[in-house]
Amino acid sequence: MIRHEKESFVSGIQGDLQSSSVVIALERSAGITVAEMTDLRKKINSAGAKFKIMKNTLAKISFRGSPLEEMSGQLKGSTALAYSNDSVGVSKALHEFMKTSEKLKVICGVIDGKLVQSDMIQALATLPSMDELRVKLIGLMTANASKIARTVKEPFAMIARVVGAKANQ
Numbered sequence: 078m079i080r081h082e083k084e085s086f087v088s089g090i091q092g093d094l095q096s097s098s099v100v101i102a103l104e105r106s107a108g109i110t111v112a113e114m115t116d117l118r119k120k121i122n123s124a125g126a127k128f129k130i131m132k133n134t135l136a137k138i139s140f141r142g143s144p145l146e147e148m149s150g151q152l153k154g155s156t157a158l159a160y161s162n163d164s165v166g167v168s169k170a171l172h173e174f175m176k177t178s179e180k181l182k183v184i185c186g187v188i189d190g191k192l193v194q195s196d197m198i199q200a201l202a203t204l205p206s207m208d209e210l211r212v213k214l215i216g217l218m219t220a221n222a223s224k225i226a227r228t229v230k231e232p233f234a235m236i237a238r239v240v241g242a243k244a245n246q
Contacts, residue, residue: 087135087138090129090131090135091143093160094140094158095145096162098188099168100145100160100186101159102136102151102152102156102158102184102185103157103158103159104154104181104182105181106155106180106181107155108180109181117174117181120170120174121159121167121171124163124166125162126166127160127161128157129157129160130158131156131157131158132156133152133153133156136149136152136158144190145187148186148192151184164189164201165202168201171198172202172203183195
């Protein structure tokens with residue numbers, strides 16, 4: 078790239094990164110195939126995130142003056158960045174890919190301006206989705222409602238059984 082191309086690339090990526098609520102830095106191994114990268118990009122794009130492979134020097138320049146600057150010291154090797162406004166979605170997409178391939182490793186990330194390590198990103202990936210949480214919540218609410226209905230109904234049912242037993246005697 079020519080210098081002015083690098084400058085326009087950095088300014089473009091800088092705007093994207095600073096408008097994202099989550100940025101995850103990944104270390105790629107040299108053995109990752111084009112098919113695997115295509116699969117990864119599809120998973121990340123379907124999660125509403127973006128994925129860029131870039132030189133560490135350009136990444137560090139684009140991090141300057143933002144909360145992402147804390148990540149600069151941890152970048153090494155061949156670096157890729159995944160970024161989005163949905164921290165759970167992008168981490169789930171990366172987790173799904175890393176189940177099948179060990180050629181990608183999470184270095185660190187910045188979520189809402191705070192530096193987090195790979196274990197926190199892993200924890201985000203294992204969180205249940207919003208739909209799963211809604212189903213659990215509805216299940217809890219209906220279970221409690223049915224328990225209340227049974228509790229309210231039971232004294233009257235006991236009285237009816239006692240009266241019925243007396244009538245049969």
